[in-house]
Amino acid sequence: MNIPQDGRQYAPATQRNREPILAVLARVLKAHGNILEIASGTGEHAVFFAAHLKNSQWLPSDPNPLCRRSIQAWRANFPYNNLYPPINIDAREKVWKIEPNIPIHSIVNINMIHIAPWTAFLGLLAGANSILPAGGGILYLYGPYKQGENTAYSNLAFDQSLRRQNPDWGVRELDLVVEEAKIAGFQLREIVPMPANNLSLLFQL
Ligand SMILES: C[S@@+](CC[C@H](N)C(=O)[O-])C[C@H]1O[C@@H](n2cnc3c(N)ncnc32)[C@H](O)[C@@H]1O
Structure with a gap:
């Protein structure tokens, strides 16, 4: 990622995936809701989605201070x-710690769970369960997944390159993600195929 003087970072993938993701978010997220984004990265998605989901409030987050500076x-x-x-x-x-202390209706998490240890996904589920309203809270995940023998070749290759960088990373098996989400109280509502062998997963608490 390039880092210009004002701290803005650029991740080219966001330009390619933001329109298809927006189409799903606009359909499935509650209008007038407060949306917490976990792992906002550069912040390019945050400004794009806030611009297009005018009736929602977008709260970006990231643990990396350089990312927060970019956002x-x-x-x-x-x-x-x-x-x-x-x-x-x-x-x-x-x-x-949610600041400001507003109720969160939906959580959006894009391209994190394969570039973080599995414990980050477990933490995402636990945290989402603790702050979303029971009986309607939405957890949206976007990214590549393994689907057993039907895994796209590009995702297998991506998985191997991630694991070479960090053995705790890797493209996650869809069935395991859905199973773990179920244990954490989330029902899978929808799987939306996305460009470049990615998926949108929509869970409801
Ligand atoms: C590949 S980037 C994706 C960023 C952005 N969502 C996007 O699609 O461009 C992965 C992001 O996950 C964040 N991340 C990694 N581990 C995390 C964790 N345990 N909790 C929250 N965010 C994490 C990183 O700081 C980074 O911003």
Whole structure:
């Protein structure tokens, strides 16, 4: 990622996936809801989604201070009044400190669980369970998945390159993700095939 003077970072994949993701979010997320994004990265998604989901409030977060600086810099360039400043949340933390202290209706997590240890996914489920409203809270995941023998070749290759970088990373098996989410209280509502062999997973508490 390039880091210009004002701290804004650029992840080219966000330009390619933001429109298809927006189409799903606009359909499945509650209008007028407060959306917490876990692992916002550069912040490019946050400004794009806040611009298009005008009836929602978007709260970005990331544990990496350089990412939070980037999100803040993007926000300074696009100061939408439905986009909050980024907060520091590591999904593995037992208690997520939400600032401002607003009710969260949905959680969005894009391209994290394969580039983080499995414990980050378990933490995401536990944290989401603790802050989302029972009987309606939405957890949205986007990324590549393994699907047994039907796994796309590009995802197998990606899995191997991730594991070479860090043995705790790797493209996750869809069945295990769904099973673990179920144990944490989330029902799988929908799987939406996305471009480039990615999936959108929609869970409900
Ligand atoms: C590949 S980037 C994706 C960023 C952004 N969602 C996107 O699609 O461009 C992975 C992000 O996950 C974040 N991350 C890694 N481990 C995390 C954790 N335990 N809790 C929350 N975020 C984490 C990283 O800081 C990074 O911003």
